[in-house]
Amino acid sequence: MSITRKSPTMADVARLAGVSPMTVSRAFKTDSSVSDATRDAILKAADDLGYVFDSTASNLRSQKTDFIAVSIPSINNANFAETVRGLSEGLKARGLQILLGYTDYDMAEEERLIEQFLRRRPEAIVVTGGRHTPRARRMLENAGIPVIETWDLPEDPIGHVIGFSNADAVRGMVDHFVAQGLTRIAFIGGDTTRDTRGADRRAGFIAAMQAQGLDATRLVAVGAPPISMREGAEAMGRLLETLPDTQAVICVSDLSAFGALTECQRRGVDVPGSLWIAGFGDYEIAGIAVPALTTINPFPRDIGTRAAELILDVLDGRQLTPARIAIFPELLVRHSTG
């Protein structure tokens, strides 16, 4: 550690290279017109001084931060991680950096996060879900930057939307089971509505069962979001004890579905022989579990990729009206259901 002397600025680099600060500034942008000789001299001078470009000053003067704010419910979730990955991949080439935050499935926390985000003056903001506190919604509406809601298809979007109907996706699963002749179908999910997508899936289950004229009351609610494997196992235990004649279970996610599957294994319940199990999300575990889990792939990576494309289109003026991009989740029927 050397003595903490003030770090060099562009002015220092300019002095050493014998040019004006403005030319140094230009030399650091790839596109600007600076002669090769001058640029080389400047980069050398910068290197000699250990100069590090200061974004904070650049951000203020140019009124650009190159930040894209992204809010997800949890960092510890492979689905959302995939969306972020798709986003950052699509934005990296343009020098846009992701400012990531998570809400723990809490709308009040989301509101706080959005406020923090907007102070940093991002170029655009991507949020998960279509439900927000009134204040959060107002902040987003007035932010003056592109807003993209994902993982949902809200009725009254704030700006752009890229997502799908969680309810419809689960309806497809229910209809598939019914077409296979099953009638006693249960749903395992969380015991709060904090996870709004999880709540939508449960609502979709109930609506679909009722539409089929079936009993929609086989609901097991366990734990706060995100529902873990362990909670899925616990819920399955409860289900087997209270409603042993259940023929199939739809779980709010693959993680709880896998937990449910392990509980069956521990209790010697044959899946799919005695009971079918399905999840949601097409996590890696769904494909590799024995038996492999029937699930729904909502193409999380695509959500991110499309969001990145949309952001670039909006920033470049190619997209002038709010976009509504529907993703069509795919039902993946595997060994855990027949």
Next chain:
Amino acid sequence: MSITRKSPTMADVARLAGVSPMTVSRAFKTDSSVSDATRDAILKAADDLGYVFDSTASNLRSQKTDFIAVSIPSINNANFAETVRGLSEGLKARGLQILLGYTDYDMAEEERLIEQFLRRRPEAIVVTGGRHTPRARRMLENAGIPVIETWDLPEDPIGHVIGFSNADAVRGMVDHFVAQGLTRIAFIGGDTTRDTRGADRRAGFIAAMQAQGLDATRLVAVGAPPISMREGAEAMGRLLETLPDTQAVICVSDLSAFGALTECQRRGVDVPGSLWIAGFGDYEIAGIAVPALTTINPFPRDIGTRAAELILDVLDGRQLTPARIAIFPELLVRHSTG
């Protein structure tokens, strides 16, 4: 969407509230001395105007960004997610925000990321692992901010360190197996050294086996990091075909270990009856799989928590010398090994 007029500044708020901009600035800091009446008037004025505090200006003038830069190999990894969670929990109260980036287990990418980070002038930087490109190392050394390397205990740290020896952790596992009377032990890992922690674990395996006077050549290398469940399964298939007399397998992570377990289930190989399987990381799946997987818990959350504490100590001047904090991973013996 209203007409895009320039967003209001503190000066606008000050005018409306009938005070000076400086007083507005003070009103937005919790600690400063502003009379209640004045603060209320200012906050009301700010609200009426839809004023949003501009961090970019604040960052420049105060030379503080309240960013803590954090580099992890992958966002899609529960272990690193836990570390980030510990970090952000510990930093949130102080208003420090995490600037997160991932390297895809690529040191060149890490170098690029660190460069991007430093331009943003973070208050401190947390990196994963103790190995970096020479330039990355130089940048960190000269950054003039606290540097914390995690998930490793390098010989020659750049600054602070919070971690453990991956090699020693695996040695403990090997020694445990040998104490149980096993001799033919294999290791499943990636086929590159990009994942330096994975490489360290394999090196630890080899060293431990050799120290025990045992054959250390039962190595299956498959795929680039991070090794997936699927690749674990593939590796197990190869192992069962080429070295069928293997008694135990240590996998570079719980995910590959679980994949390996499923391959045994598909092939009718009894675990632990015919073969023992162990993983690394104590992911949730290790505890809930049937049989539950023996693994090593490196306390990823603690790494983050301790890092957050350390950062606050350094920023507050309570920690003046480089810290070296050792974490002691715990061997969790479960049903998959005996």
Next chain:
DNA sequence: ACAGTGCATGTTAACGATAACATAAACAGA
């Protein structure tokens, strides 16, 4: 030979907050 064009570089001021210093009023203690 000369206006016209483009290229490389320079000059000036500004982005919006706040550190540092200054000041007026209120209050406390002897």
Next chain:
DNA sequence: TCTGTTTATGTTATCGTTAACATGCACTGT
């Protein structure tokens, strides 16, 4: 009552970069 301290607020200059405009020189075509 008077000085010393605290509290609430104001003034000025500045953080480091870059937008906007200006300038000089080289080259092009006629």
